[in-house]
Amino acid sequence: VTLPGLPMGVVSKVDCGDCQACCKKMLILLEDGDDLSRDDWDWTVFGLCRVRKLKHKKNGDCIHLAKNGCAVYDRRPRVCRAFDCEDFVKNHANIRSCGNDPVISEGIRRLANKEKKS
Numbered sequence: 477v478t479l480p481g482l483p484m485g486v487v488s489k490v491d492c493g494d495c496q497a498c499c500k501k502m503l504i505l506l507e508d509g510d511d512l513s514r515d516d517w518d519w520t521v522f523g524l525c526r527v528r529k530l531k532h533k534k535n536g537d538c539i540h541l542a543k544n545g546c547a548v549y550d551r552r553p554r555v556c557r558a559f560d561c562e563d564f565v566k567n568h569a570n571i572r573s574c575g576n577d578p579v580i581s582e583g584i585r586r587l588a589n590k591e592k593k594s
């Protein structure tokens with residue numbers, strides 16, 4: 477699963493709490509403006525394009541996922557700052573059929589909770 481790129485300047489309003497679904501087994505694509513000075517990314521082919529992605533550990537977690545969360549939180553890529561699983565599910569009705577994906581199922585759960593409260 478790939479986290480989708482988002483427009484510049486968008487900041488997620490989701491409070492992730494203890495959830496780390498986005499940091500596990502996801503393809504985190506780097507974009508212009510991200511810190512590319514570190515040795516934490518490599519190239520991959522995605523569709524017809526050659527793209528930059530964060531490296532993973534052997535278990536599939538993001539290379540920066542530490543015991544207490546993101547080890548580069550202040551310098552995390554733009555997509556990590558901007559992605560909002562709840563909004564993503566809300567805006568992509570068809571994606572709900574992918575509920576076995578941890579990120580999508582978390583978005584469905586959060587959206588359902590919000591709808592229940594309103």
Ligand code: SF4
Nearest residue numbers: 492495497498561582
């Ligand atoms: S799935 Fe949602 S709550 Fe979990 S880390 Fe990703 S954006 Fe945050």
Ligand code: SF4
Nearest residue numbers: 499538540541546556
């Ligand atoms: S850089 Fe940090 S926030 Fe982004 S996927 Fe890796 S651990 Fe998660």
